[in-house]
Amino acid sequence: MTASNPTRVALIQMSCSPDTQTNLDKAVSRVREAALAGAKLICLPELFRAQYFCQREDHALFATAESIPGPSTAALSEVVREHNLVVIASLFERRAPGLYHNTAAILDYASEKPDNIASIYRKMHIPDDPLYYEKFYFTPGDLGFHAQKTSAGPIGTLVCWDQWYPEGARITALKGAETLFFPTAIGWHPSEKAEFGERQYDAWQTIQRAHAIANGVFVCAINRVGHEWGDVTHNGAEMPGPGEHTPENGIQFWGGSFIADPFGRVIAKASHDEEEILYADLDSAEVETTRQHWPFLRDRRIDAYGGITSRFLD
DSSP states (O other): OBTTBOEEEEEEEOOOOSBHHHHHHHHHHHHHHHHHTTOSEEEOOTTTTSSOGGGSOOGGGGGGOBOSSSHHHHHHHHHHHHHTOEEEEEEEEEEETTEEEEEEEEEETTOOSGGGEEEEEEOOOOOOBTTBOGGGTOOOOSSOOOEEEETTEEEEEOOGGGGGOHHHHHHHHHTTOSEEEEEOOOEEOTTTHHHHHHHHHHHHHHHHHHHHHHHTOEEEEEOOEEEEOOOOEETTEEOOOOSOOOTTSSEEEEOOOEEEOTTOOEEEEOOSSOOEEEEEEEOTHHHHHHHHHSOTTTTOOGGGOGGGGSSOOO
8 A cells, every 4th residue: 555546445244144155156246346346455254154153063064164275265366366456365274184273364466376375364362152162163373463565555464353452453563564454253142232232342343443543553344244043054065053043042243344544533334234345445654644643653662561471460
C-alpha cells in the first residue's frame, strides 16, 4: 500500500452450508466478485469450508481436514492469478497423520510457490469453551507471529481467539505488519443472546479496535453469519450430525465484520445477519501519520516488560 495508491480491501462475510464443496465454490465466487469491484486484498472468514464443526468432539470430522497446498488453495489460486490478488484463506490443515492445525494461508499472485502460497500462519491461541471445542481438533501453532510482505503491502494474520490477546497483535505489528486480519467464527449461544449479546459483541469489537490504536495499524475482522448446528457433508458423505436442531441450540454467528483505521475508528461495518462483501480503501500513509502523532512504539519501555513472559506474577 502506498499513499498515492490506496489498496482496496474486501472482507467476505458469508454463511456456510453443511456441504464443504458448496462453501468452497461460494468463496471462490465471492472472491471473484470482490476482485471485479477493485479489491486487491481479500479475506475469508475462519474455517469457511464447513459449518463450524467444533461445536462437538467427533473423530469423523477430521476427514474434512486438508493439506496445504490442497484443494482449497488450488481453487483460490486460480482467481488470485487471474486478478492479481492477495487472498487470506482460513483452513483446517492436516499437517501429518494425527496432527492438525487451524491455519490461515496467504495467497499472493506474485508468489511463485505452489498455489501462490506466500506464507501460512497457524493459530496460536486455541479455545475450549461450550460449543467451541477447538482443543480437540487443533494443535497450537508453532510458527509464531509474523508479518508478510505482499504485493498489496505488509500484512499480518491472526485467527479468531487470537484477537483477545494484545501480545499477538503487538508482535505482528513489531514485525512490520501495517494491516492485521482476523478471520473469525464467533457468535451467540441463542439462550444467552438476550442477556449478554450486545455486551459480547461490543467487547469483541472494542478489543480489536484497541489493537489498531495501540499499534497504529489497520484492523480487519471478518466473521460469518447464520445459525449453525455444525452439520457437515464432505465429498458426498454426510458426517454424523449433532442431534436435534432447535432455535435454542447451535450457534448464531453474529456477523458484524468491520474495518478500523489506526485511530481505532470503524470505517466500515457489516450487518449482523446478512451475507455481504465489506470494502474499504486503505492508505498506508495513515499508519505513518498516526504513529508520528501517537508515538506509542517510540515510548515503549522495553527494559521493563520482562514479566510479560511469565504465566502470572505471584
